[in-house]
Amino acid sequence: MQANAATGAPVTVPDLRERKRRGEKIVTITCYDASFAQRVDEAGVDVVLVGDSLGMVVQGHSSTLPVGVDDMVYHTRLVARGLRRALLVADLPFMSYRNADVALTNSARLLGEAGAAMVKLEGAGWVCEVIDALKRHEVPVCAHLGLTPQSVHAFGGYRVQGRGDAAAARLKADAKAVQDAGADLLVLECVPATLAAEITRELSIPTIGIGAGVDCDGQVLVLYDLLGITVGKRPRFVKDFLHGRGSVAAAIAAYAEDVRSGAFPTSEHSY
Numbered sequence: 001m002q003a004n005a006a007t008g009a010p011v012t013v014p015d016l017r018e019r020k021r022r023g024e025k026i027v028t029i030t031c032y033d034a035s036f037a038q039r040v041d042e043a044g045v046d047v048v049l050v051g052d053s054l055g056m057v058v059q060g061h062s063s064t065l066p067v068g069v070d071d072m073v074y075h076t077r078l079v080a081r082g083l084r085r086a087l088l089v090a091d092l093p094f095m096s097y098r099n100a101d102v103a104l105t106n107s108a109r110l111l112g113e114a115g116a117a118m119v120k121l122e123g124a125g126w127v128c129e130v131i132d133a134l135k136r137h138e139v140p141v142c143a144h145l146g147l148t149p150q151s152v153h154a155f156g157g158y159r160v161q162g163r164g165d166a167a168a169a170r171l172k173a174d175a176k177a178v179q180d181a182g183a184d185l186l187v188l189e190c191v192p193a194t195l196a197a198e199i200t201r202e203l204s205i206p207t208i209g210i211g212a213g214v215d216c217d218g219q220v221l222v223l224y225d226l227l228g229i230t231v232g233k234r235p236r237f238v239k240d241f242l243h244g245r246g247s248v249a250a251a252i253a254a255y256a257e258d259v260r261s262g263a264f265p266t267s268e269h270s271y
C-alpha cells in the first residue's frame, strides 16, 4: 500500500523520500486545469506537475520557450483548485530562474499566489547556486536533467542525452551536484535506461523518469500523451493509455497501476 493512499492525506516532500526507501514507485502526471486535476487526484496520483509543456500542448507553440511566469501562475492556480491529495509541482519557465534573486521572486509567486508546493528547474552547473538559494528560503526543488526542453536550441533538437561514456559521466556528476545543492527530487528525461538506473541507485533523492527506463523511482508523462492526443511525432516513451479503455478516469488509473507495478515503461518505451 502506498503511504497516504488509503487515508487520502496529502502527499508531502518527506513522503517521497520514504517511497524511494521502500521501493514504492512515485506516480506523476502533468496537468493544466482543474477538471483534469480532479480526475488525476481521484486516481491516487502522487505528484502533479504543471509543466511548461503547456506552451506546446495547450498554447500550440513549437517549444516551451514562449511560456512566461504569468502563464505558469495561472495554470498552477487552476490545477491547485482541483487537487486534494497530490503534491503540486510547478515548472519555472525559460529565463525565470536566470539568477537566484529572479528565481526567488518567481518561486514566491508559484508557491504563494498559485499554491504549488515545489518548483522545478532545468539544468545543473550555475543552476546549483539557484537551487541552494531556493532551499535556504525553504522552497522545495525538483531538478531536471537529460533532455531539458528549454535547451532545445542549444541541443539542436529533442535528442536523447547521456549517450556515450563522457556524456554519461557528465550527467552522473550533474545529478550528484543538484542533490548536493539541495534538490528534493530529480526528473531524468530521455536518457539511456541503464544510465538512469545507475543514477537512481547512487542518489538518495528520488528520480522521476520520462523516457529513462523502468528503474527510476517514479515516472512522469504529459497528460495529453497518455490520453493519446500527442500532436505531431510521438516520442518513443509515450503510451496511449486511453486506447482500448472507455474513459479518461480508466486511462489515468491504468497508467498509475502500470507505473506502480513496473509494467510501464517497457524497453519499447525506453532508450
Ligand SMILES: Nc1nc(=O)c2c([nH]1)NC[C@@H]1CN(c3ccc(C(=O)N[C@@H](CCC(=O)O)C(=O)O)cc3)CN21
Binding pocket: 052, 053, 056, 057, 064, 147, 149, 158, 159, 160, 190, 222, 224, 225, 230, 231, 233, 234, 235, 236, 237
Ligand atoms: N506532448 C508533449 N510531450 C512531452 O513529453 C513533451 C512535450 N510535449 N513538450 C515539451 C517536451 C518536449 N519533449 C520531447 C519532444 C520530442 C522528443 C523526441 O522526439 N525524442 C526522440 C528521440 C530521438 C533520439 O535522440 O533518439 C524519440 O524518437 O523519442 C522527446 C521529448 C518532452 N516534452
Ligand SMILES: CC(C)C(=O)C(=O)O
Binding pocket: 030, 049, 050, 051, 052, 053, 054, 091, 144, 187, 189, 210, 220, 221, 222
Ligand atoms: C515532461 C515534464 C517532465 C515537464 O517538464 C513538462 O511537462 O514541462
Ligand SMILES: [Mg+2]
Binding pocket: 051, 052, 053, 064, 091, 149
Ligand atoms: Mg517542463
